[in-house]
Amino acid sequence: MRNPAEILIVEDDAPIRKFLRASLSAEDYRVHEAMTASEGMAQWLARQPDLVLLDLGLPDQDGFTVIRQIRQTALTPIIVLSARGREKDKVEALDLGADDFVAKPFAIGELLARIRALLRRAARIREGVDGATFRATEIEVDLAGRVVRVRGEEVHLTPIEFRLLQALVRHAGKVVTHRQLLVDVWGPQHSEQAQYLRVYMGQLRRKLERDSARPRFLITEPGVGYRLVEG
């Protein structure tokens, strides 16, 4: 990441765009702007920004196209801005690979916090810290080496089992939604196949838990998702 980070704003509403530019410049980000989806794509190609702020309600095409196109070639963090209450938009945008969602009207402080968080995460991934090792009392996961040990014993996991565990480890201690897990492990087109999760969580528990009927690490959050607790 360059320092300062470069941020691309794709937003047709002039006052909001101006406001964003001012707020971001004040935080020492370098700002690029686009008013339409196609101009946004052009700017993205030209500038290769570190993060994209994307309004969904654009004049020429919808913002979803922009997400799709960017995600075809890059993992640049994308924050979607959209009118409040468009729950469907939110789900669709996140399914297409957007990283976060902020409803308008928004509090600028919150938006800045989310930008910082995503830039931090992107930096971590670039530095390969993601390939480190996760340790809990009884479970040890070597993400780079693809090795899992339980109470000292090495345990063999199938590819999908490992990807699933990896997705949980990345957010250790936090709830990961069904949708997130499915998109991460099986891809966006399987984001509704919650049955996969039931089967594979069962298999992971059989391999990792002492008593798979009373799991201590792989916790179910009914109606929401799963969570890996440390310790």
Place this chain on the structure above:
Amino acid sequence: MRNPAEILIVEDDAPIRKFLRASLSAEDYRVHEAMTASEGMAQWLARQPDLVLLDLGLPDQDGFTVIRQIRQTALTPIIVLSARGREKDKVEALDLGADDFVAKPFAIGELLARIRALLRRAARIREGVDGATFRATEIEVDLAGRVVRVRGEEVHLTPIEFRLLQALVRHAGKVVTHRQLLVDVWGPQHSEQAQYLRVYMGQLRRKLERDSARPRFLITEPGVGYRLVEG
């Protein structure tokens, strides 16, 4: 927020306006005044105050219009002043996005306390402390991780319980109307099912409060809604 904070008073009654100006100036706030709704909007645009005190009984238009217009573009805290007994006005103003209400005649000390609370909260949001986790003395809510801790202990919440708590946390300190909570958690088609709220507020209190019969965080505002107070 500038220091001192700037407060806009929109109030047609001269004695009250004068009294407010004196009280607020004594607290070192910078005060702007307007006597009508349209003048209020003009002042708001010109001054971009940190907080608005709004009387609902204005001569030219009603105060509701002012709330609507401000909320189209900003989250500036709004405290509504309303004559006693106008319960419906109060609820409508809050539904439109007002943050708090004070009935006339009011105790100046209480009004000042609510102003301080809203300014504090607005400052925190600007600094981006919100968005991720909410902290009160005994309760900690990790919104991203969907984890709730009470006095250190992790507490499990069902999906609806969590969404309800989340809706309260998002507006921590301010009154949230029955309608807003119902729309947020159950959707627009259930905006009249106030019984849901009684059942689930009861469950939240049982899980979060020391003594659910004497709640300290989840406060009932009879006839209006509920309020989460930060310990």
Place this chain on the structure above:
DNA sequence: CCGTACCTTAACGAAATCTTTACACCGGCG
């Protein structure tokens, strides 16, 4: 061609959650 490992899919009992109903409580008011 066969065996092995793995993935997908369906079926069904169990568990958790949500909805609905019933009733007690409280304060104000005729």
Place this chain on the structure above:
DNA sequence: CGCCGGTGTAAAGATTTCGTTAAGGTACGG
């Protein structure tokens, strides 16, 4: 005093979501 609206509590279904198992199906190496 009884009535009433708004509120809080408890519990019985109804409904949704989970976990488990097992039966194909596919890919790959020997």
